[in-house]
Amino acid sequence: MRIKDFEFNLRELAGSMGDFGTLFPLAIGYFAVNGLHPAGLLVMMGLANIVTGIVYRLPMPIEPMKVLAATAIAQRWSPSLVYAAGFGTGIIWLILSFTGLVNKIAAVTPRSVVRGIQVALGIMLAIEGFKMVSTGWILGFVSIFIVILLRNSRYAPAAVVLMALGIAVMGFQHGLAGVVNPGFTLPMFTLFPPIEIWQGLVLAGFAQIALTATNAIIATSALITDYFPGKAVSERKLALDHGLMNVIPSFFGGMPMCHGAGGLAGQYYFGARTGGTNIIEGVIEISLGLFLASSIATLFALFPTSIIGAMLLLVGIQLTGFARSIKARELPIMALVIILSLLTNMAIGFIAALAVFHSVKRWGKDKKYLRWMVDI
Numbered sequence: 207m208r209i210k211d212f213e214f215n216l217r218e219l220a221g222s223m224g225d226f227g228t229l230f231p232l233a234i235g236y237f238a239v240n241g242l243h244p245a246g247l248l249v250m251m252g253l254a255n256i257v258t259g260i261v262y263r264l265p266m267p268i269e270p271m272k273v274l275a276a277t278a279i280a281q282r283w284s285p286s287l288v289y290a291a292g293f294g295t296g297i298i299w300l301i302l303s304f305t306g307l308v309n310k311i312a313a314v315t316p317r318s319v320v321r322g323i324q325v326a327l328g329i330m331l332a333i334e335g336f337k338m339v340s341t342g343w344i345l346g347f348v349s350i351f352i353v354i355l356l357r358n359s360r361y362a363p364a365a366v367v368l369m370a371l372g373i374a375v376m377g378f379q380h381g382l383a384g385v386v387n388p389g390f391t392l393p394m395f396t397l398f399p400p401i402e403i404w405q406g407l408v409l410a411g412f413a414q415i416a417l418t419a420t421n422a423i424i425a426t427s428a429l430i431t432d433y434f435p436g437k438a439v440s441e442r443k444l445a446l447d448h449g450l451m452n453v454i455p456s457f458f459g460g461m462p463m464c465h466g467a468g469g470l471a472g473q474y475y476f477g478a479r480t481g482g483t484n485i486i487e488g489v490i491e492i493s494l495g496l497f498l499a500s501s502i503a504t505l506f507a508l509f510p511t512s513i514i515g516a517m518l519l520l521v522g523i524q525l526t527g528f529a530r531s532i533k534a535r536e537l538p539i540m541a542l543v544i545i546l547s548l549l550t551n552m553a554i555g556f557i558a559a560l561a562v563f564h565s566v567k568r569w570g571k572d573k574k575y576l577r578w579m580v581d582i
Contacts, residue, residue, distance in 0.1 A: 246459015
C-alpha cells in the first residue's frame with residue numbers, strides 16, 4: 207500500500223464535496239416525499255464511500271441513481287418500493303458482472319460514443335447549474351469567482367470555502383440554533399415485499415440499468431483512465447460494486463446508489479486525487495446520519511442553491527472539454543450521442559449511436575461517404 211494512495215488534507219476534503227450537487231436535491235426529495243430515514247440513507251452511503259475508497263485508493267463518487275430517484279419522488283413511492291428497486295437493480299448488476307456481459311458491452315463501445323456521453327453529461331450539468339445559479343445571481347457569481355480563484359489552493363480550497371460560505375448564509379438567513387437538533391440515531395433494519403422488486407424494476411429500474419451502464423460504468427471507467435492512467439478500473443469491477451452497494455444497503459435504509467462520470471469529474475475538479483477523498487466523505491455522511499438525522503433534511507433544503515449551481519456549472523464546462531480529443535471522423539457519432547441524449551436521455555443516445563456505429567462498420571465498408579465515420 208503506497209502512502210500516496212491515501213491523503214487526508216484540505217484538498218481531499220474539498221474534493222469530497224465536489225459531487226454534493228447531485229446528492230443534495232435528490233436526498234431532500236427522498237426525505238421529504240418518500241419518507242426515507244436520513245440515518246439509513248446517509249450511513250449506508252458513508253459506508254459505501256469508505257469501502258470504495260479503501261478498495262480503489264482513488265476518488266470514486268457514490269451518488270443517488272438519478273432515474274430511480276426522479277421517478278420515485280415524482281410518483282411518491284413508499285420507502286419499501288425504493289429499497290426493493292435498489293435491491294433489484296443490484297441483483298442485475300451482480301449478474302452482469304459475474305457473467306462478464308458488462309465487459310462485452312464495453313468492448314463494442316467506441317471512443318466516440320464514450321466521449322459523446324461525457325460531453326452530453328457536461329452540457330446537462332452546466333445547464334442545471336446555470337438554472338440553480340439563477341436562483342441567486344449575486345451569490346452564484348461570487349461562488350464562481352471563488353472557484354476560479356481558489357480551486358487549486360492548498361490552504362483554502364474552493365469547495366471548502368463554498369461550504370463554509372453556504373453555512374454562513376444559512377445562519378444569517380435562518381439562524382441555525384433552531385434548526386440543528388443533535389441526537390444519536392442508528393439505521394433501522396428494512397424489509398420489502400418480493401413483488402415490489404419487480405414493480406420497481408418495471409417502473410424505473412430497467413431504464414436505470416441502461417443509464418448506469420453508460421454513465422456510471424463505461425464513462426466512469428474511461429474517465430478514471432483519463433485522470434489516472436496507471437490505475438485503470440475495469441467495467442466488470444464497477445458492475446460488481448453496483449451490485450454490492452445496492453443489495454446490502456437495501457436492508458438498512460439505503461437508497462439506490464451508483465458511481466458516475468459527473469461525480470468523478472466534480473471530485474477531481476475540486477482537488478480529489480486519492481482514496482482519502484472517499485474516506486473523508488464517508489466519515490462526514492456517517493456522522494451526519496448518526497448525529498443529525500432529525501435535522502439533515504432541513505439543513506440540506508436551506509443550503510443556498512446558487513452555490514451548488516456554481517459548482518455544477520463549472521464541472522459541466524470541464525466535462526465538455528473531452529470533445530477536444532475527438533478526431534474528425536468520430537464527430538458524427540459523438541454528435542449523435544449528444545443530440546439524442548439531450549433530447550431524450552443518455553440511454554437512448556448510447557443505444558442509438560452504438561447501433562449506427564456498428565451498422566456503418568458492417569455495411570458501409572464499400573461506401574466512401576460512410577467509411578470515414580468509423581475506424582475500418
